Amino acid sequence: MTKRDQIADRATAIKRGLDFLYRVARTTDGFDSYGSLLISCFALVGATSRDARLRQLARSRAEQLARRWRRVHPQLPTEVSADLALHFVFVRYALSRLGLKDAALNAQIRTAVKRFSAPDLLGFDPVSEPPPSDLSYRCDCGLKNQRGRTFCKQCRKRLQVKTRYRVWMEALANTYVGARCGVLFGARYADVLKWLPSMRPYPAAGEDEEVVRDAIFAITHLVYTLNDYNTYRLSTRLLPQEFAYLKANVEADCVNHDPELLGELLDSLKAFGLRASHPLIMRGTKYLLANQNEDGSWGDPDEEDIRTRCHTTWTATDGLRAHAWRGERAIRAEIKSLLTG
Numbered sequence: 405m406t407k408r409d410q411i412a413d414r415a416t417a418i419k420r421g422l423d424f425l426y427r428v429a430r431t432t433d434g435f436d437s438y439g440s441l442l443i444s445c446f447a448l449v450g451a452t453s454r455d456a457r458l459r460q461l462a463r464s465r466a467e468q469l470a471r472r473w474r475r476v477h478p479q480l481p482t483e484v485s486a487d488l489a490l491h492f493v494f495v496r497y498a499l500s501r502l503g504l505k506d507a508a509l510n511a512q513i514r515t516a517v518k519r520f521s522a523p524d525l526l527g528f529d530p531v532s533e534p535p536p537s538d539l540s541y542r543c544d545c546g547l548k549n550q551r552g553r554t555f556c557k558q559c560r561k562r563l564q565v566k567t568r569y570r571v572w573m574e575a576l577a578n579t580y581v582g583a584r585c586g587v588l589f590g591a592r593y594a595d596v597l598k599w600l601p602s603m604r605p606y607p608a609a610g611e612d613e614e615v616v617r618d619a620i621f622a623i624t625h626l627v628y629t630l631n632d633y634n635t636y637r638l639s640t641r642l643l644p645q646e647f648a649y650l651k652a653n654v655e656a657d658c659v660n661h662d663p664e665l666l667g668e669l670l671d672s673l674k675a676f677g678l679r680a681s682h683p684l685i686m687r688g689t690k691y692l693l694a695n696q697n698e699d700g701s702w703g704d705p706d707e708e709d710i711r712t713r714c715h716t717t718w719t720a721t722d723g724l725r726a727h728a729w730r731g732e733r734a735i736r737a738e739i740k741s742l743l744t745g
């Protein structure tokens with residue numbers, strides 16, 4: 405297969421993946437449960453892809469979906485919930501990546517989230533404690549239970565506990581995206597980032613599978629928040645341990661059939677400078693191309709959680725996509741000192 409054929413194959417697979425996401429975004433269920441993130445997905449593809457046609461297509465879809473978002477949410481509710489405030493922040497960040505800014509709305513969000521504490525927004529207070537391992541996912545019945553509970557207060561079901569890597573990853577992303585919109589989302593990004601040394605060393609292969617997975621997701625989100633979601637390359641000298649850990653996990657993700665994780669992994673490795681011709685990128689790319697579903701998605705087509713189906717497809721397209729890097733990011737001294745701590 406020639407290099408040109410390979411690029412054409414990748415472009416077709418990416419287009420099919422984005423078509424799947426757009427079909428989901430246009431359903432009521434899909435939009436209600438994942439709309440803000442699908443707007444983010446299309447906006448970032450529109451802002452960071454090397455392929456001009458792909459940029460154009462993704463941008464127009466992001467704008468379409470943003471119009472729908474405004475119809476559903478014409479204004480920020482006065483008593484906005486923490487969850488909805490976060491969705492607003494995601495949409496603001498996404499649109500800012502397309503040059504569509506709204507300072508007045510950002511100011512409203514900034515004021516609205518002031519009535520929440522850091523634990524309300526992030527589950528813990530990063531100023532005073534490391535990411536904890538006693539926070540649970542929202543119960544299937546809909547209740548977000550208090551920290552430390554192992555059974556749901558409402559329906560008595562056993563709760564699924566988040567790993568500390570998951571808690572840290574979410575806090576990194578939420579405070580970073582908030583800050584980019586001028587919103588202090590519970591804490592400063594630097595206060596979340598400063599716990600990086602306590603997350604090392606990363607779990608070895610063979611340890612609890614969920615912990616290993618979440619550690620990788622934490623590192624990819626560390627990369628995303630340091631390189632403005634694939635806008636800049638990062639020097640491997642900044643994060644040698646993280647770079648090595650990501651490289652060491654490519655093969656396992658292919659063998660374990662985990663395209664959701666693999667997509668983000670390839671994405672971050674490319675940010676660290678690995679080229680399309682690098683054996684690890686080639687291995688992962690080949691896996692993704694060979695494992696796309698009939699409907700254009702990736703992952704288990706019988707998965708009931710539409711958010712998982714979307715996120716898996718989103719990350720797989722990112723893993724295949726070529727980015728229009730704007731050079732290597734210069735990291736502020738304050739942030740740099742936290743990476744080596």
Ligand SMILES: [Zn+2]
Binds near residue numbers: 545546
């Ligand atoms: Zn419950």
